[in-house]
Each structure stands twice: as structure tokens, then as C-alpha cells.
Amino acid sequence: MRRVVILGSTGSIGTQALDVIRANPDRFEVVGLAAGSDRAGVAAQAEEFGVDAVALGAVEAEQLVRDVPADVVLNGITGSVGLGPTLAALEEGRTLALANKESLIVGGDLVTRLAAPGQIVPVDSEHSAIAQALRSGEPDEVQRLVLTASGGPFRGRSRAQLLNVTPAQALAHPTWDMGRVVTTNSATLVNKGLEVIEAHLLFDVPYERIDVVVHPQSIVHSMVEFVDGSTIAQASPPDMRLPISLGLDWPHRVAGVGVPLDWTTATQWTFEPLDEEAFGSVALAKRVGRAGGTYPAVFNAANEQAVDAFHEGRLSFLGILDVIERVVERHDAPAALTRESLAEAEAWARRTADDVIAAL
Structure with missing residues (x-):
């Protein structure tokens, strides 16, 4: 028990x-x-x-x-x-x-x-998938982690086509039912950027060996590529009860917690490269992750302020990433990482983000 x-x-x-x-x-x-x-x-x-x-x-x-x-x-x-x-x-x-x-x-x-x-x-379904796939090999046999992204409600749109999207459109996620912040983060792909940093910290794999691929069906939750060319993927219908159950009793599986895929029905899974011009949050997150220290805290806090401003009609959708980038560029990290320095950096980031938003 x-x-x-x-x-x-x-x-x-x-x-x-x-x-x-x-x-x-x-x-x-x-x-x-x-x-x-x-x-x-x-x-x-x-x-x-x-x-x-x-x-x-x-x-x-x-x-x-x-x-x-x-x-x-x-x-x-x-x-x-x-x-x-x-x-x-x-x-x-x-x-x-x-x-x-x-x-x-x-x-x-x-x-x-x-x-x-x-x-x-x-x-997180992606990191749970990686944890499951990693059991197929030794740490020194891992070549690459591949995080899948649904692409959110704006998959396939160019940067120009994202200029006038509304909060209601950003919350219309095609796969997952989540809260306002997480759903908006999925629309901007800030969520995927955060997940790249999380994957690095959880699995100690360098950022240059962590990729993101767009998979609209959200069936393959992530993959691990090994040095022999083999790729192990974890696939299941999108249902958070599966990774939650593994979290509660890892590494043991809970019978009947999810519905398996129906292999008797014809289906198609597609994978697309990430459009980093339209969705630059993943590249920015990797820069922030490499900088370390309080930079990820600043990235996250600035995003939260920007998401609120977007939903309150004070900021455009594309303005969310613009605000984050400007705040990150202004940050001067303290020498030591402590709970106190993190709190101070977050407070600074929120104030600075509000100033940037007001000036846009």
C-alpha cells in the first residue's frame, strides 16, 4: 500500500x-x-x-x-x-x-x-515516455531524446498568421484539456521549451542532443534514440492517468488505468519538423537552459506575466515571446543560486515584464 x-x-x-x-x-x-x-x-x-x-x-x-x-x-x-x-x-x-x-x-x-x-x-506525459523508453538501454547508449509536440491550435501557421489570434483561439487545444496558462503555453510552444529544460535536468542529456518534433496525433508521447540507430517510442492514447499512475508507483504499472490503442483499425501517425521562425520559444528556452542559474526562473516568470496580459487584451499573441526575450536579455544573474536569489529574480522578472508590456 x-x-x-x-x-x-x-x-x-x-x-x-x-x-x-x-x-x-x-x-x-x-x-x-x-x-x-x-x-x-x-x-x-x-x-x-x-x-x-x-x-x-x-x-x-x-x-x-x-x-x-x-x-x-x-x-x-x-x-x-x-x-x-x-x-x-x-x-x-x-x-x-x-x-x-x-x-x-x-x-x-x-x-x-x-x-x-x-x-x-x-x-508529464513526454518525460514519463522518455523514462519508460530509457529502460531499454544503458545511459551511455543514449544518443538523443526526442520530445513530441502536438503543435497546439496554431500548427502550420506562419508567424504572420499568428499576429491577430485571440485568447479563445489559443485555448482551443486539439488534444489536451488543461488550465489557462498551460494551454496558452502549448499554443506558443513555451511549454515545449520548458519541457526541454526539464528533460535536460531529469535525464542529464546535453541540450544539443534534445530535439522537438511535431506529432499532431499526440499518440507517440516521446522517443529515445540509441547509439545503434534504434529508436524506442512510448505510444498510447492521450490520457494523463497513465503517466500519473506510473508516478504513483514507479516502475510498476497499474492494470486498466488506460485504454490501449486499437491495432485492428487503420491509422496514420505523422511527424513534422518544428517551425522555429513561427515558434521561437524552444530555441530561446535552450539558450536560457544553457545559461542556468536564475535565467530559467526569469523566463518562466516573464512568461506568466505575458500570458496574463495576453488574456486581458493588453498584449498580442506574438508579444508573449517578445516580452520573455526582452526580459531575459536584461537579466543579470546573481553569483549564487538560492531560494532567496530565485525569489528576487522572479520578482524582478515580473516587474520588468510588466514594464515591457506597458511600453509595447
């Missing part, structure tokens, strides 16, 4: 994790729940699963992780506020099922230095 703490329990990842646990009561026990602000929602969950330890907000969530004996902490919080709970889970020796990519990307070496081998289990 795995004792599980779920952070972000009322969000998309959290509710799907509870679906998995609800269907497998002999395998998982919920011992802690944390939500952002949905007091009524988390209270209903706590009553259903018989949970006494409940928290609201990231600060309380971090304390809950430290106080509650658990085997695994699923961090499904959105945004860099998830860093504190991520560090707490690692410091307390819990297995960290990580859906909050921002905490790893922003925390960088602060997170990786704390993590024991195998302590972080990725829940």
Missing part, C-alpha cells in the same frame, strides 16, 4: 490522480491533500477519502509534506510556487511524482542536488 500526498488535488492532475486511486483502493491510500484556494473542493475530497491532513496554498502544502508520513508526493501545483513543496518532498525522502515542471526548471541545481537517484519520477 502506497501512502500518497496529492498537491493541487482539485486541479486537472489532482482529480485524475484521485480517479486512479479510487479505482485501486488496495494499492494506494491518500494521506494528505492540498489545493490552491478551492476550500469546498478539497474538503469534499478529504471527506470521500478519509483524509485529515488538508492544506490550502503552497506554504501550507510545503508544511503538510513535511508533517505527513508518506511514500510518494504528487506535486500537481501550477507554477513556480510549487518549488517549496518539491524541495520539502526531496528533503523528507519522499518519492516525488513531479507534474509541477516549473519547480524543477526554476529550482535547477537546488532541486537536482537534493534528489537521490530515482527519487524524482516525471508525470
